[in-house]
Amino acid sequence: MAGYIIKKAAFNLGVMFVVVTLTFFFMHLLPGDPLTTRRTEPIIKENILARYGLDQPVMVQYSSYLYRLAGLDLGPSLKYPGRSVNDIIKESFPVSATVGLLALLLSSVLGVSLGVASAALRDKWPDRLVLMLTTLGMSVPNFALGAGLIYLFALKLRLLPAAMSTSPLGLVLPVLTLAALPAAIIVRLVRTEMIEVLGRDYIVAARARGLNAGSVLLRHALPNALSGIVHYLSPLAATLLTGSFIVEKIFALPGLGQYYITSVGNRDYNLVAGITIFYTFVLLVSTFSADVLIFLINPQSRVRDEVA
Amino acid sequence: MLIRALKNKLVLVCLILIGLYVVVSIGGTFFFQFEPNSQDLLQANTGPDAAHWLGTDYLGRDLLARIIYGSRISLTIAFFATLINVTVGFLVGSVSGLLGGLADRLLIGLVDIFWCVPPFLIVVMLTVVLEPGVKNIFIALGLVLWIPTARLIRGEVRVIRNAPFVKFARLNGAGSFKLMMRHILPICLPVLLTTAAFSIPDAIMAEAFLSIVGLGVQAPNASLGVLISDGLQSFRVYPWQWLFPVLSLIVLVLCFNILGDALHKAYSYRAKGLLEHD
Numbered sequence: 001m002a003g004y005i006i007k008k009a010a011f012n013l014g015v016m017f018v019v020v021t022l023t024f025f026f027m028h029l030l031p032g033d034p035l036t037t038r039r040t041e042p043i044i045k046e047n048i049l050a051r052y053g054l055d056q057p058v059m060v061q062y063s064s065y066l067y068r069l070a071g072l073d074l075g076p077s078l079k080y081p082g083r084s085v086n087d088i089i090k091e092s093f094p095v096s097a098t099v100g101l102l103a104l105l106l107s108s109v110l111g112v113s114l115g116v117a118s119a120a121l122r123d124k125w126p127d128r129l130v131l132m133l134t135t136l137g138m139s140v141p142n143f144a145l146g147a148g149l150i151y152l153f154a155l156k157l158r159l160l161p162a163a164m165s166t167s168p169l170g171l172v173l174p175v176l177t178l179a180a181l182p183a184a185i186i187v188r189l190v191r192t193e194m195i196e197v198l199g200r201d202y203i204v205a206a207r208a209r210g211l212n213a214g215s216v217l218l219r220h221a222l223p224n225a226l227s228g229i230v231h232y233l234s235p236l237a238a239t240l241l242t243g244s245f246i247v248e249k250i251f252a253l254p255g256l257g258q259y260y261i262t263s264v265g266n267r268d269y270n271l272v273a274g275i276t277i278f279y280t281f282v283l284l285v286s287t288f289s290a291d292v293l294i295f296l297i298n299p300q301s302r303v304r305d306e307v308a
Numbered sequence: 309m310l311i312r313a314l315k316n317k318l319v320l321v322c323l324i325l326i327g328l329y330v331v332v333s334i335g336g337t338f339f340f341q342f343e344p345n346s347q348d349l350l351q352a353n354t355g356p357d358a359a360h361w362l363g364t365d366y367l368g369r370d371l372l373a374r375i376i377y378g379s380r381i382s383l384t385i386a387f388f389a390t391l392i393n394v395t396v397g398f399l400v401g402s403v404s405g406l407l408g409g410l411a412d413r414l415l416i417g418l419v420d421i422f423w424c425v426p427p428f429l430i431v432v433m434l435t436v437v438l439e440p441g442v443k444n445i446f447i448a449l450g451l452v453l454w455i456p457t458a459r460l461i462r463g464e465v466r467v468i469r470n471a472p473f474v475k476f477a478r479l480n481g482a483g484s485f486k487l488m489m490r491h492i493l494p495i496c497l498p499v500l501l502t503t504a505a506f507s508i509p510d511a512i513m514a515e516a517f518l519s520i521v522g523l524g525v526q527a528p529n530a531s532l533g534v535l536i537s538d539g540l541q542s543f544r545v546y547p548w549q550w551l552f553p554v555l556s557l558i559v560l561v562l563c564f565n566i567l568g569d570a571l572h573k574a575y576s577y578r579a580k581g582l583l584e585h586d
Contacts, residue, residue, distance in 0.1 A: 015424045026433050139562045141513055143520055143536060144554045147543050155544060239426070246520055250540065261521050264436055272436070276429050283426055 008291055012284045019280045024065055027269040028058055052076065074274035079266045085274035088259055093278075096248065096255035099171060100240035103178035107240075108233070110183045112226070115190025120217055122195060130187060137184030146177040146250040174251040178244050182236050189232060193225035227297065234290030238283040319570040322563035329560055333380035336373075344377035345369060345528045353546050363548045365538065371549065374530055375556050381531040382557075385446045386511035392450025393507045394500050397457025402488050402496070404458070405465025412462075419458050427452045431514060435523045442525055445518060449511050457503050464496050498575040505568035509561040516557060532557045 049055045053064060068075060074085035118130040153160045153173060161170045197203065198221055206216045245257035252258075256275060263271035348368035356363045362371040404415040422430070434448035468474060477491050512532070518524050519533030520540065530538075532553055539550030 011420075012424070015421050018421050019425055023433065026437050029437055139558060139565060141516065141554075141558070141561075143516065143540065144558060147540055147550055147554075151543060151547060245428075246517065249520065260432075264432060265522050267436075272433075276433065279429060280425055284424060287424070 004295060005292060008288060012288050015284060016277075016280065020066070020069060020277055021062075023273040023276050024062055025058075027273050028061070052078065069277070074277065075270045077263075077268055077271050079263065079268040079271065085271050088271065089256065089274065089278055092254060092256045092259050095253055096257060097241050099174050099178060099247070099253065099255065100237075102171060102175045103182070104237055104240045106175060107179040107183035107186055107236075110179070111186025112190050112222075112229075114183075115187045116194055116217065116222060118187065118191045119194030119198060120213075127191075130191075134184040134187050137180045140180070141246075142177050142181065142244060143246045143250065145180055146173070146247055149173045149177060150250070170251075174247050174253060177250070178240060178247050182240065185232070185236075186229065189229055190225060193228045194221060197221045197225045227294065230290055230294055234286045235283060238279075238286040241282060241286075316570055319567060322566045325559065325563045326567070329379055329563075330383065333376055333383055336376035336380075343370075344373040344530070353542075353549075355546075356548055362552045363546070365549055366542065371535075371552055374535055375532070375553055378530050378532045378535045378553065379556060379560065381442060381525055381529060382512050382515055382533065382560075383508075385442060385449070385515050385525075385531065386508045388446040389449035389453060389511040389514075390504050390507040392447065393453035393457055393511075394504050395454075396450070397454040397503070398461050398493070398496065398500060400454065401458040401461025402465050402492050403484075405462040405469060406484055406488065406492070408469075416459075416462065419455055422455050423459070427455075428514070428517065431518065432521065432523060435518060440518070440523045440526060442529065445515060445523075445525065446511070449514055453507050453510065457500075457507075460499060460503065461496055464499055465492055468492070468495055498571070502568055502571045502575055505564055505571050509564040509568075512557065512561055512564075532560075 046055070053061055056064075065075065072086075074089070077083050077085055077088060080088070114130050118127045121127045150173060160172050198217075203216060203221055206220050207213075211220075245261055247253070248255040248257040249261060256279075259271065260275045262268075263275065346369065348364070350368065351360070351364050352366055352368040354360060354364050354368075360370050360372070362375065364370055365374065400415055400419070404412045404419075430452050431448050434451060435445060438444035438448060474487065474491060477487055482490070515524065515531055516533030516536055519531060519537045522537075524534045524537065525531045527534075535553035536550065536557065539553055543550030
């Protein structure tokens, strides 16, 4: 148990280190510096570069970056004077996380219930309808869905605000847009797993003993089917929490994705690197906790791990 | 496998549509009356009519011509990204699976590490470093897409590594490279083909994502993604400028996804059949 967790944690730390190193050197491979686009007096430029430590040799900058990172400091933003990357993340992450959390909730509830219903009514018309909807959900990209929803609900029907407003109503469209794809994928996953589980002997036995169909479905089959979904949910949670760039752009939400896009355009290297590292960190933490969770709740995974 | 997949009418329709896209996007600009980049400011933002079937954009450029030209760029990017994906994925996967030992550990360790990094972060980073352009976008996409492919191929190769025909080829003095090309490649071909069918729509979508983020193909070139990104600016007033590029992208992506699904199914039937004969 402890060995397994330590092994996983060490691997994740390794991944984190590789990502930090790659981001850092990528950003320094770039021709020019954040000041190339501005006309600056050479002496002023020198002073600015010195202030941010950009005049030092690359390896010195790298070690000082690592040193600061160990103290969870992602450095100053190069574009917004006086603001640190930490400030920007602190400010924008809650926006992304709110939308993301709601989308996660909506897509799991919708996905699991539709998936179970679909599996229970396999090959009947509700199942076919759900499958058709999921195919649609998986092939309509979020930039199409988001704009379509704005056009329909905000411009034509005038029911909901098109962009972030102070009222919670402004969250409806972004959450719907963000939840559509994961909901479709979860429906498919749950349906497949449920159909597989429903064919097993213990379900047949439970039915043969005359248990009512609903309780067989929800109490006996569903928990087993769900353990396969956790693996998918954890990276999804991270993706949704950190926000979808496209959705934030379309709905003008001041979230992490928006900052990422503008920082890429601004060549604000520290901010790009900082958000990349933060994003990877959230992803790794959530996959790591899912791994541990699965290890704890599903004895089979332990056996599989020992065999492999 | 292809023949079995083709028996499905839907798949056939998809293949025909894909063929149509390819032919029109390559040949379209030759016989079409409008140039994708010729501006006519007096005709700016006109809706679909007899002259401009799909309307015009904010510079009066014909939208149909731009979509045709945009599909060509999107398909080019997707094709080469997929080529890189399949080639690198096959080479890394089969070398790793065949050699085993330390080389396998190192290669698969590398794959595992990149597996954990969100792919679009790598793509965005690569396009920032390489400067956006058709060539650099497909290089960046290819360099991300191969990672799952390598794992898939490694798994396949590890299964057949000890098969009698591989042992026999080895006894006959086939080196690792010859073994890979003559014996492993044909076996992996269905998997590679399926991977390619799914990789093309992935690449098209990723390209669209990059365009919307602002890292797309540079003007005056325009991919489907760039057209959608432009359309997103104006869809509140001129919805067709957004709708038509989006529809062409969705149809294209859907066709490849259905094709991929069919190939995957046909392939797994085949795999099942093989097992039954053993």
